[in-house]
Amino acid sequence: MKYxxxxxxxxxxxxxxxxxxxxxxxxxxxxxxxxxxLSEDFIKNISQFSNEEIAFKVIQQFIGDEIPKEIVQQIVxxxxxxxxxxxxxxxxxxxxxxxxxxxxxFKDVGARFMARCLGYFNKENTNKVTxxxxxxxxxxxxxxxxxxxxxGVDVVIxxxxxxxxxxxxxxxxxLGQNITALEVNGVFDDCQDMVKSAxxxxxxxxxxxxxxxxxxxxxxxxMLYYFFAxxxxxxxxxxxxxxxxxxxxxxxxxxxxxxxxGLPIQHFVxxxxxxxxxxxxxxxxxxxxxxxxxxxxxxMDVGNxxxxxxxxxxxxxxxxxxxxxxxxxxxxDNDTRDAMKQIFKNSGYITDPHGAVGYLGLERHQLKDxxxxxxxxxxxxxxxxxxxxxxxNKKIEVPTHIQSLILxxxxxxxxxxxxxxxxxxxxx
Ligand SMILES: *Cc1c(COP(=O)(O)O)cnc(C)c1O
Numbered sequence: 001m002k003y004x005x006x007x008x009x010x011x012x013x014x015x016x017x018x019x020x021x022x023x024x025x026x027x028x029x030x031x032x033x034x035x036x037x038l039s040e041d042f043i044k045n046i047s048q049f050s051n052e053e054i055a056f057k058v059i060q061q062f063i064g065d066e067i068p069k070e071i072v073q074q075i076v077x078x079x080x081x082x083x084x085x086x087x088x089x090x091x092x093x094x095x096x097x098x099x100x101x102x103x104x105x106f107k108d109v110g111a112r113f114m115a116r117c118l119g120y121f122n123k124e125n126t127n128k129v130t131x132x133x134x135x136x137x138x139x140x141x142x143x144x145x146x147x148x149x150x151x152g153v154d155v156v157i158x159x160x161x162x163x164x165x166x167x168x169x170x171x172x173x174x175l176g177q178n179i180t181a182l183e184v185n186g187v188f189d190d191c192q193d194m195v196k197s198a199x200x201x202x203x204x205x206x207x208x209x210x211x212x213x214x215x216x217x218x219x220x221x222x223m224l225y226y227f228f229a230x231x232x233x234x235x236x237x238x239x240x241x242x243x244x245x246x247x248x249x250x251x252x253x254x255x256x257x258x259x260x261x262g263l264p265i266q267h268f269v270x271x272x273x274x275x276x277x278x279x280x281x282x283x284x285x286x287x288x289x290x291x292x293x294x295x296x297x298x299x300m301d302v303g304n305x306x307x308x309x310x311x312x313x314x315x316x317x318x319x320x321x322x323x324x325x326x327x328x329x330x331x332x333d334n335d336t337r338d339a340m341k342q343i344f345k346n347s348g349y350i351t352d353p354h355g356a357v358g359y360l361g362l363e364r365h366q367l368k369d370x371x372x373x374x375x376x377x378x379x380x381x382x383x384x385x386x387x388x389x390x391x392x393n394k395k396i397e398v399p400t401h402i403q404s405l406i407l408x409x410x411x412x413x414x415x416x417x418x419x420x421x422x423x424x425x426x427x428x
Pocket of ligand 1: 105106107138139213245246247248249250251252299300354378379
């Protein structure tokens with residue numbers, strides 16, 4: 001499969017090059033040259049297939065013959081070796097739980113898939129590649145865990161000291177092996193700036209690669225969530241509406257790719273916190289990126305969502321068509337806390353702040369009689385323990401493997417300037 005840059009000023013590349021480059025040289029996002037729908041029979045009979053079989057069928061065309069079939073099968077089965085249950089919340093609402101992976105957030109799937117693809121492509125290469133990533137919380141943990149033990153790849157994670165939750169910090173700093181955590185004296189934007197400087201620094205950029213959500217190998221496997229939900233629901237519900245808590249809009253864009261592959265989905269709602277660049281776009285038709293505002297659903301604090309351009313491409317930049325398939329609404333932290341309380345009161349279900357924003361999206365959409373709404377629960381509530389416990393006024397049970405994580409010893413290297421990052425990268 002070939003990929004082109006959405007800025008149209010860079011050469012088309014193979015899947016392998018797209019994964020290794022991350023972003024095209026003209027700073028554009030890569031997009032597949034063609035998208036071929038799956039057969040109607042396959043979709044009608046989806047319940048007869050295992051998740052591994054579905055995953056292979058869905059992802060295969062985007063890799064083509066660049067990785068042998070048996071290895072792709074192995075990569076996808078390792079990637080999705082946990083559950084993706086839809087849990088009923090109400091008569092016409094369910095939640096798709098995406099937090100059963102090792103770091104309790106949905107980013108595990110993309111990170112694990114990308115790690116394995118990069119590991120495969122780097123097999124013959126004797127030069128080590130360093131994956132450099134800045135995190136405000138969830139990305140770092142998922143990337144570190146996904147790449148743990150992958151040969152030929154070192155991972156260096158920058159995180160802002162004191163600005164991530166305890167569990168998130170332990171997920172970054174206790175793995176060892178090929179994972180190093182750099183604790184930056186600053187905020188997330190400082191980490192991001194240092195990573196950008198490294199990619200522009202010709203003395204070290206050659207051996208670096210990124211693992212953020214614009215990489216096709218992190219983006220595309222997220223299509224699977226929608227197929228797995230459909231498999232569980234389609235016998236009873238014909239009109240499924242997905243509401244996706246969105247930040248960089250990679251997850252929802254993957255859902256829209258699934259629809260393009262022929263998956264019958266009635267409507268998409270992108271639910272955001274007060275970072276409302278896309279909801280405003282859907283009202284006015286003007287795209288005005290802003291700087292991000294901090295919220296309690298911090299994994300979605302994004303003022304300029306990188307994947308929205310891919311969504312527009314899926315609709316050939318036709319605003320009217322986009323509007324019939326897609327809505328987007330924004331919610332405040334107060335709305336979010338009220339939703340967490342309301343869901344808990346009505347059904348006993350505990351949502352994390354991101355999932356609660358997804359629930360609000362369904363509420364705003366106003367499901368019609370024959371529609372079934374699914375909001376994506378993108379992180380386990382224990383990852384946001386303070387917010388959840390203070391909102392629900394209730395102690396949350398921490399799973400045993402997280403309790404043992406909290407007891408592990410943190411190992412990080414403190415840095416406070418780009419110079420220190422560069423020295424570290426050059427000495428390794
Ligand atoms: C990353 C993240 C999101 C946002 O996903 P995008 O693909 O960036 O829209 C939502 N919830 C959680 C918990 C996340 O970690």
